[in-house]
Amino acid sequence: MGYQALYRVWRPQQFIDVVGQEHVTKTLQxxxxxxxxxxxxxxxxxxxTGKTSAAKILAKAVNCEKSPTNEPCNECASCRGITDGSIQDVIEIDAASNNGVEEIRDIRDKVKYAPNSGxxxxxIIDEVHMLSQGAFNALLKTLEEPPQHVIFILATTEPHKIPLTIISRTQRFDFKRIQPxxxxxxxxxxxxxxxxxxxxQALHIIARAAEGGMRDALSLLDQAISFSSDEVSVEDALTVTxxxxxxxxxKLARAIYDKNVADALEVLDELLAMGKDPARFIEDMIFFFRDMLLYQAAPGMANSFERVLIDxxxxxxxxxxxNRDxxxxxESFNKTQQEMRWTNHPRIFLEVALVKLCNQERESAVSDVQVRQLTSKIEELExxxxxxxxxxxGQAVTAQAEKQPQTPRTVKKSYKAPVGKIxxxxxxxxxxxxxxxxxxxxxxxxxxxxxxxxxLxxxxxxxxxxxxxxxAxxxxxxxxxHCQMAMENTRFIEAMASIMENVTSHRLEMSGVPESQWQSIREGFLSTQQLDGQQETETKEEDPFIAEARKLVGDELLEIKE
Known part of the structure; x- marks a missing residue:
């Protein structure tokens, strides 16, 4: 026979060769x-991901001459016959082309016959979700109570299309995408x-492009080997995938951050001139910034990165x-990706998205680290x-400064507490x-x-x-x-009012006052209250109950109602 593709030559022949599905292989073993x-x-x-391969390995293991065993020996006549397809006891059926009632009835009639040699x-029914409703109905009874010498293995990529009556009669194993x-x-x-x-590095590119499929990865590797001359390079892998x-x-991410429209459009033009697919390009950009977000949150998750190398x-x-940017x-790239699906000119949407991103204002946000550094610096200076x-x-420096001629300078106005509101x-x-x-x-x-x-x-x-x-x-x-930074932030004040409503059941408005101003405001209020009390005493004799209450709680918290 002529040349065989890599995924056919290296098809798993034992459970240990099935990559990334340990939860399935261990259970079957x-x-x-x-x-x-x-x-x-x-x-x-x-x-x-190895569904059909695992089914064939299971078929060899149950018929192996050395059974019971957790792996087929691949040396006995039974294992070799199943591998090369010469033994008729393992029947593979493609449900996509044999999905009618007659084919299933034929299976139902033949299951009662004993195996020839094993x-x-x-x-093994591949793509079983393609069976018609009548075929599923014909399979029900046989699937539930087959003869002792028969095993059914159903394989599918879309289990949601299989009737629950079929699923309930089987042991289900979910194969997952294989990690890069x-x-x-x-x-x-x-x-x-x-x-x-x-x-x-070329292997990393191929593994990420395979999107969790070993067969796709080997096909891409096979294609890259044919494309290259002596060694499969990074450029070969990028071209093939x-x-x-x-x-x-x-480069493009830097251009977006620097708000450099010319550089961003130049990089895009160069990539499209190299024949890159716009849809694949915008997907790569989304994954690039996704990886950057993961790196900022958890730098140790390098194995989860899809498109970046930590350089x-x-x-x-x-x-x-x-992270706000x-x-x-x-969000902008994702919206553009959705719009590109319904146009014949995806390049225009890409260029518009890049120009928009380069022209929009960068959000200014004070990070936690910056606030902590500022607070620490203030405390150190104090x-x-x-x-x-x-x-x-300090006095000597002040005296010396007074002797020197002072030059006029702009002094930032300090925060003044709202006395009336307080x-x-x-x-x-x-x-x-x-x-x-x-x-x-x-x-x-x-x-x-x-x-x-x-x-904040x-x-x-x-x-x-x-x-x-x-x-309030x-x-x-x-x-x-600190008081100035808090009271000048409207988002912070609104959040405080909302939180106070949650915890106290009252929407309390907040008024901030620095410690240096609080004492004078409080003393001024108390003196005003005392003057009001004296004027009231001159015009009206104080009630004895009120006098006793004043002694108990003081003028600050006393409230008199008629």
Missing amino acids: NALLQQKVSHAYLFSGPRG TYKVY QDIIGRMSQIISESGITVDE GSVSHVFLG PQFKELAEVIS IYGII KQLKELKERGI TQVLRQATKQDLTLVKSRWGEVLEQLGQQNLKS AALLNEAEPVAASSQ FVLKFKYDI
Whole structure:
């Protein structure tokens, strides 16, 4: 016979050769050793994952002269006959072309005959979901109670199309997509035994393009070997698979981040001139940014990356681009991918998407690390200032600065607390409302951290509620800069109001005040209350009950109603 494709030459002949399906092979091996082989199996899963191969290996194992055994010997007459197809006890049926009632009735009539040479007659029905409804009905009874010498193995890529009455009569095994690392290991074994020279990176490209199918991977490898001259290089693998080089993806990602429209369109034009498929290209870009997002969240998950290699250029880009920008880029490319399916000019949609991404404003977001660094720097500076004052150097520096001529400079306006709003809260404040807010403060901080506001939640580490009413509360900050950053962020204020409504059942508006201003505002409010009390005493004698209440709780929390 002439040349045979790699996937035919290296088709698994034992369970140990079936890659990436240990959950299936181990179960079948245990059943063989314990002589608990079922009368019917259903193998389902994506294409090229080993369903038919596993079925043939099982057929050889049950008929092997050395059985019970967990692996066929591939040396006895039975194993060799099943491998080369000379033994008629293993019958393979393609349900795509034999899907009528008559074919199934023929099987039903022949199952009662004993096997010719082996122990079992094994019927392997491939693509069983293609059978007609009448054929399924004809198969039901035979599948449920076949003769003792018959085993049915059904294989399918679409198990949802099989009636539940059929599935319930079988033992179902779901074959999963094979991981790229497992595919690379199998291909490395094949090329080492075949004497073929292949670049290691080319194997990674082929494995990722196979999308979990070993047969697809071997077909692509076979094609790359035919395309190359002496050694299968990375460029050969990229050409055969239609994938885009990691270098080009990195260039395009950098151009998008730098807002360089000319570079982005130049890279796109170069790729399309090389014959790359626009649909495959945009899919590669989506996976590239997906891998970047995974790298930012969990750098140790390198085995899950689809399109990237962790090189210095990729690390540099992953450190400067924010996850918010990555979300927007993936969403834009995904929308473009959907639109490209219904057009005859996909290049136009690609160019429009790149121009749009390069022109949109980059979202500015303060990261948690930046906030922690800023807070740490402030604390360090305050500590140094305190030490200078204790040593008396601060006064000397101040005196020297006063002697020197001062040049006018722009000073940033410090934060000023809303005195009127805080005074209004103090007028309506009660001890019960303040106790409620303080008791729920831990839950407030926890929920704030869960709403992707961890950077702003850090500002509340040294803040505390100092007054509260049924409608609002006053929050005291230790540092002016923390209070200013919090109160100038409308999203943060709205989130706090919503969280307070969740934990206290009241929508409490927040008023922030720095510790340096809180004491003066409080004293001013108390003095005003005392003046009001004195004026009221001059015009009206105070009720004895009110006087007793004033002694118990004080003027700050006392509220008199007619």
